[in-house]
Amino acid sequence: MGMLDDLKKKVVDTSDKAVNKTKDWSDTSKLNSTINAEQKKIDNNYYHIGKLYSTMHVNDYESDFAGMMQEIQASQAIIRDCKEQIKQIKGVVICENCNTENPLGATYCSKCGKELPKSDFDGENMIKCSNPACGKYNPKGMRFCIGCGQPLVEVEKKIEYPTKKVCSNCGFENSLENGFCEECRTKL
Numbered sequence: 001m002g003m004l005d006d007l008k009k010k011v012v013d014t015s016d017k018a019v020n021k022t023k024d025w026s027d028t029s030k031l032n033s034t035i036n037a038e039q040k041k042i043d044n045n046y047y048h049i050g051k052l053y054s055t056m057h058v059n060d061y062e063s064d065f066a067g068m069m070q071e072i073q074a075s076q077a078i079i080r081d082c083k084e085q086i087k088q089i090k091g092v093v094i095c096e097n098c099n100t101e102n103p104l105g106a107t108y109c110s111k112c113g114k115e116l117p118k119s120d121f122d123g124e125n126m127i128k129c130s131n132p133a134c135g136k137y138n139p140k141g142m143r144f145c146i147g148c149g150q151p152l153v154e155v156e157k158k159i160e161y162p163t164k165k166v167c168s169n170c171g172f173e174n175s176l177e178n179g180f181c182e183e184c185r186t187k188l
Helices: 002-056 064-092
Strands: 092-094 101-103 127-129 135-138 164-166 171-176
Touching: 002 064, 064 092
Parallel strands: none
Antiparallel strands: 092 101, 127 135, 164 171
């Protein structure tokens, strides 16, 4: 029975090692999870510290922060410009009191009645929808209204058709029916 006892002991030892390794792996995973959670808290606090500093020191930041602060300010300017372009495309002005979108050119908010900020309304580059139920302003060049989807109609420009054929050789003005210049006989 000695051989059977040796085999039993080896199985028990191997099993104990496997259990210990599994426990070690489980403990390591839990510890790594705790480390990651705490690192996220640290990163979040760094983010908030940076955001707080940048809002408190918009104009009086230390020279070490100059590059980053200038990048933030440049990005904020781009975001403001993009938001303004979106408002122009949508044909709206936003109420500062209740955040409601109102038609471009409106003076008072349709929801709360407060006076709206003056918009950079550019009527020359906009087309008003002809649908009386809509009336939204759309940027020129758009084919359909952003408010109701109806086709937009721009005032058509008068197309001027040529009344004469000008000879490329001598500059003589020929009638449209001529195939050759009356002056120099060059093919038109």
